[in-house]
Amino acid sequence: MNLGNCVYEDDLWYHGGFNDAAIRMPQLELSRALNPMTQIGLQAFLLTRDEHEATMLAISVKRLVLDTKSKSISFSPTFVYSKSRFSPFYESAEPYWGQPPHAARQDSWAYSAQLPLILAFKDIGVNCSATFGYSQFSADAKFKVSGTYPDVVMQSFSYGPYDILSLV
Numbered sequence: 001m002n003l004g005n006c007v008y009e010d011d012l013w014y015h016g017g018f019n020d021a022a023i024r025m026p027q028l029e030l031s032r033a034l035n036p037m038t039q040i041g042l043q044a045f046l047l048t049r050d051e052h053e054a055t056m057l058a059i060s061v062k063r064l065v066l067d068t069k070s071k072s073i074s075f076s077p078t079f080v081y082s083k084s085r086f087s088p089f090y091e092s093a094e095p096y097w098g099q100p101p102h103a104a105r106q107d108s109w110a111y112s113a114q115l116p117l118i119l120a121f122k123d124i125g126v127n128c129s130a131t132f133g134y135s136q137f138s139a140d141a142k143f144k145v146s147g148t149y150p151d152v153v154m155q156s157f158s159y160g161p162y163d164i165l166s167l168v
Contacts, residue, residue, distance in 0.1 A: 037064045056082040072120045080112040106141040133166040 031041040043058040060078040067073075087105040116131040138160035 038062070051087050052085070054082070054084040056080065070121065070123050072118075072122065074118045074120075076116050076118065078112075078114045078116070080114075081109070082112075083107065083109040104142055106139065108137070108139040110135055110137045112136075131166070131168045133164075133168070135164045135166075136160070137162045137164070 028044040029041070030043075031039055033039050039062040041058075041060040041062070043056070043060075045054075045056040047054040058078055058080040060076050062074055062076040064072060064074045085105065085107050112133065112135040114131055114133040116129050119128045120126075121128075139158070141157045141159075142155070
């Protein structure tokens with residue numbers, strides 16, 4: 001869930017993010033059958049540690065299209081929003097974040113849509129799937145660009161949006 005690694009360019013000093021000391025909210029998964037052919041689902045996730053935070057929310061609908069004795073076909077469109085943030089609240093020793101009260105920060109976010117097609121062969125117990133996906137990643141950062149602390153010069157940077165198409 002460290003989205004900054006997906007979009008920041010090499011010349012931007014980027015704080016690596018989370019480690020094992022992070023506080024994790026267990027992933028929340030809820031699903032409910034709307035009728036025998038349709039099921040709706042919701043997933044949420046939160047990860048935080050000190051000045052780092054990452055969140056994810058996903059909504060999906062699974063629809064059974066064909067169901068026979070030997071096979072079934074269904075699809076499950078899924079939409080996902082995720083965001084990660086680094087906002088140093090201390091006097092950072094790193095040269096590019098600057099000192100308070102300046103609001104150095106980096107935000108990264110992604111939107112994703114997936115359309116999996118699921119084929120189940122009941123007689124032999126095999127499931128197959130193909131997924132078409134689209135994701136868009138973006139990032140913004142604001143940090144100190146001067147080399148000395150007394151002359152703090154804050155500069156804003158934007159990266160993206162970057163589009164990714166996939167077929168798996």
